[in-house]
Amino acid sequence: MWAPFALTNASPGATVLFEDNVVEIEHVLADATDLWVRPVDLPAVNGFELKPEGACFEDICVPVQQNQDSSIFIRRAGQAWFSVTELADRLRQPYVVDYASGTWSFGAIPASRQYFTQQGIAPDFSLQDMQGNAVSLSDFKGKKIMLLTWASWQNVFAELEQQDFIIIAAAQDVEGIKAAAPWYTAANATFVALADPTHRVSALYNLVNVPSAVWIDETGQVRRIDEGAYATVHKMGDFEFGRADYAPMVADWVVRGEDSVHVAQSIEFEAQKESPDAARAVPAFRLGVYFKQQGDEARADTYWQMAQTLNPDSWNYHRQDWSYTPEEAGANWQKKVQMNLNVRAFDSAGGVGGTWWYNRYPGARVDAPSSPFYAYTFSQELVDSWEWRETQTPQASVLAYLENFAEQFDLNKDIQFETWVTDARYNESEQRWTITTDTGETASAQFLICAVGALFVANKPDYPGIDDFAGECYHTGRWPHETVSFAGKRVGVIGTGSSGIQSIPEIAKAAEHVTVFQRTPQYSLPARNRALSEEELARSREDWEDLRKSMFHRGGWPHKTIRRNASDYTPQQRHEIYEQLWDEGGINLAINSFSTVLTDKDLNDEVSEFVRGKIREIVQDPATAEKLMPDYYFGTKRLILDNGYFETYNRDNVSLVDLRQDPIESFTASSVKTTEGEHPIDMLVLATGFDAVTGSMLNLNPKGRGGVSLKEKWAERFETYLGATIAGFPNLFMIHGPGSPGVLYTMPLGGERTADWIAESIRHLRDNDLGAIEATEEAAVNWDKEINAAADQTLYPKTDSWYVGANIPGKPRQFLAHLRGSQYFERLAEVAQDGYVGFDFEASK
Template sequence: MTQAELDVTAEPSTAVDHFDVIVIGAGISGMYQLHLLRQAGRSVRVLEAGSDIGGTWFWNRYPGARLDSETYSYQYAFTKDLLEEWDWSEYFAGQPELEQYLHEVARRYDLRKDIELNARVASMDFDPDTNDWTVLTEDGKRRTAHVVITATGVLSAPIYPRIPGIDRFKGETYHTGLWPRDRQVSFEGKRVAVIGTGSTGVQAITEIGKTAGHLTVFQRTANWAVPLNNGPISTDEMSAIRARYPDMFDELQNTFSGFLHDWDPTPTTAYDDDALLERFEAAYSGHGFSKWIGLPKDIGTDVDANKKWSDFLSAKLRQRIDDPATAEKLIPTDHYYGSKRVPCETGYYETYNRDNVDLVSIRDNPIEEITETAIRTAEGDVEVDMIVYATGFEAFTGALKRIDITGLGGKKLAQTWAEGPVTYLGVQVSGFPNLFIMGGPHGKGGHGNGPRCAEKVQEWMTAFVDYIFDEQIARVEADPAAEAAWSEEVQERALVGLMSTAKSIFFGDNLVDENDPSTKPRKRVYVAYVGALSEYVNRLQDLAKNGYPGFVITK
């Protein structure tokens, strides 16, 4: 061994890998961002917290996990060769098929070579001297990049309920958003509790009830759930769908949220009673969100129109549930239809007709604590072997707030967003230069049909990165005045419809404990974005044409 080799092996290397761009997250958006940046000739590294790619479809592998966007509308549009070859088995694919598809995309486009797995980001610090970010992962490894793009997901920061004794339980516990990958979870013969009846709860409850020895569902808030109406795609249907791909992808960029369904401009008042009933029956029998975004538009804005549809759904629900008392528990009374995320279901309500399934309303019978073997309610103990928490996520902001992100002057992103997010167009925050947010708060990138809402934003973001490097830009950050104006516009638009009347994840209400004042924000802040996809994309593209007004650019 030479002296030079001895010198190298005497001490561990202190070298730090540097990239043009670091992308955080290897889900659907992170993978496409990687593909775009590589095409642009940038050196890029993707850091993924999980042990494999897939994002949503890696972490959410709970029983029943499934799309509610039509599968063929959800896939990548850029994969021209794969579009010609890939056959989908169902209108709404389940988690295993979606994960398999994403693995094939990664293989075909050789994406894994630039993705680091098991690389959860712990902190990010902006260096005002180099104008680069230092990114530290939990394993202690540091990397630097001039630009960081976060693709951490809209629903990727699971939350647990604030129940005394939650850590005392000695049985099995799972969160739907952190379902184990390395082993099969069996419910057979077990006393299972599911806490939560939102979108994931509705899917999981339906499946768990089929095999559990006994299932007790703990419901805080009844939700309006509608039939998914899933089914297999035949060979002939798949050929017909494939022939429509070019037109379909263009059309999806011009629907309100990138779905195959769009708001019907004909109001409910234009129908007589018989015609409106026929219109409702057709929607109820249709696929997926034909029963939400495909409805007459005034259902989302007018109380009387909303009640017509809600009464129709309530009648359907009562027909499907044998016990009238249980049916009434499952009919929402505290919010208008569509003012919360609408779950799509397949046999959910019939689950409560099973002898092995009970429903507990925790508004009527509150959970007081969790013991080593039971969930203790005001009316007594419910002994269980397993608890499944379908208690949701800190939507849009949670994954970013859980990273210690430090910008200029020691400014912390989590503190900046302590009373609700502020952004410029959902893509940047003042005081955090060269940090771009994909699918975060106040942007369209994560609000609707995920890939369709994200792709044009990501293409715009890649062009902005090109501009930064081509023009030797030191810093790009949101102008505080533009940020304030956009955040106010987002809030004002959210207050126009019925959505603002409901407690929901879109206002961060699921993070508020009525008995814990420390969890209450000073004001309710809308975390998503109300606006059409095409309107939002056009706004971004106009900025690019006009030199990016609203951004402070330092050469």
């Protein structure tokens, strides 16, 4: 017996799983390692009855000599007991037991499949439809049947349903009707739509992937079995599934029957017999489904792992056993489908969206020209179905897009919302991660993927008495979902980074007065936000594949940038170029002016002074304008786009406090005290940013090899390999981690491409029977040197910014981003192509 959980004495009762039935047996023989039941309970367990000729079910009969064969029939204290497990052994029926809970799971009886494996007669089954009604295959005898595992053929069925033809779809999803119903509803299914949470159809017909199809004729004879039975060619990124001529093949068979050239002339039905191990995988998987339904995730995962080990060729089993813990699950959906891996996500938010779920402050937008390129790129269908409206997408639109994405690709069933992961530990002997949540729940998986967000851990400044403030207080990164009213209120805003610059103009429109407490003046460029035309959207959809390829090679941006040499122009000519790019708006001044603007100090000084001149032109009060003058190198902090930020200081209800000259001394219940005065406020808005890039990972603080925590590992330096892995933390991957391009690349595309690489790494392990992948210390050290060598060629490290951790007191200083986004992803591909240089592997244990 395979008993991953501890063997205990048999309980007074037992739970028996057979086919889709769950039977509670009140009395079993105590102190036994086999399952003994009273003969009267035998029919409820597996349908067999004791008769004079033996234990019989339909035309199957196993001889039993009662009172003479103690291996199967005994009496104790006057009570007769029958061994269900001995009967199973004689029938060659596989079974798996979880002794700790007294749960026995039995697979199919081989004799019940002999008409299929010997003669090709389709085995019958009964499953529930979406209304909970039992539907059997035999209900449709006399019709041609295409039996499908988890696919929609509605359009084809609509054309053929008058031909005495029926499609029966059996959704292979452990969530049953709950998971299947939305898909069938979306397909407007009029064919027979069934839920198959225990994978009975796959077990009966020995199907190992979805979608698969079985053609069954009017007499119940199987005429063809196919894997990859898509109604049309199904595209996903660079991958294609299915074939364009498959639906016409089905139609030809429906019309011509036996005369169709597509009917298989001979089928190796003997090949549909399962090996003993593959047969045992069926009850192991069934046991996992049972524990999943009981809410015991860890035990379910154990038996799904067993099923995979017993039958590694079944991708239907692999689909159930891949868990990860991202805050944003979206981009990984692509690989979930491509690899048929089970995904389990934990998210502290109440819905999908990640940063766009939390950052709902007034004026929140993508802080770069975005639409329609701030999006996932792998699906043309997705591109065609979404209507972007503005060039600089507002928060509500991005969130709506992500919610639609999750619904369109049925992600929500894999995500557990409002759940914090409080602990994550790697078990070296099992090569698995175990996480614990704030609800006390645990889950285990081979791989832990951390998409926890580069800008998530809100930074609250430690000003004296800030907690004494009694008015409303909101952080832009944790903005309430309820409407916040500024009307008639004196609002203080601390911080003038991206969120401050976006929110201050909007707050000022409604508040009685806004006092801006500026910590660092910023270079902000006019967004020039505008509506997208229908022609622009249509053109982008038509050219999407070319634009996508361009995004891959141009740092996440699809359009070619202008690379000028500054020395080829006079100062006057350069100034004219700056004026033109300022009028165009967006980030053009940074990317389309001159190629050395971020490496040449003198050129950068020239561009910086140009922007300062623009601020002086816009802000009417000279004293206020001087307070707004940034003095760091242009472009070396996060580029900010605004919609009237500097113009806001021309309003009578807005005042500016420069904290460099007039620092905050303390807070009272109703005011902010600075060196030069006291500022009464009713509301405080903290636009004070985040513990960027590393904060979320340190908040999770996983424990790797030897129990070493990430806080210990990163105490002095944030070393990673490829920005996606950490030495000493096997099977852990990061998206947008330190050492990756992160915010210096288009974030959705960066997440998508990183997820692709992670998925291929997992595929490499599984294809080569490897249990663990881990970056070497040497590779991590060299990667850190490479990141900083690239940064040192620029002006970035010369500025105190969150790119180097300067906004968090005590945080180790190092440059946290890879500056060459396109080259970064080329490097990921090269590492994989070269056999994953820089990684150590362990064989599966």
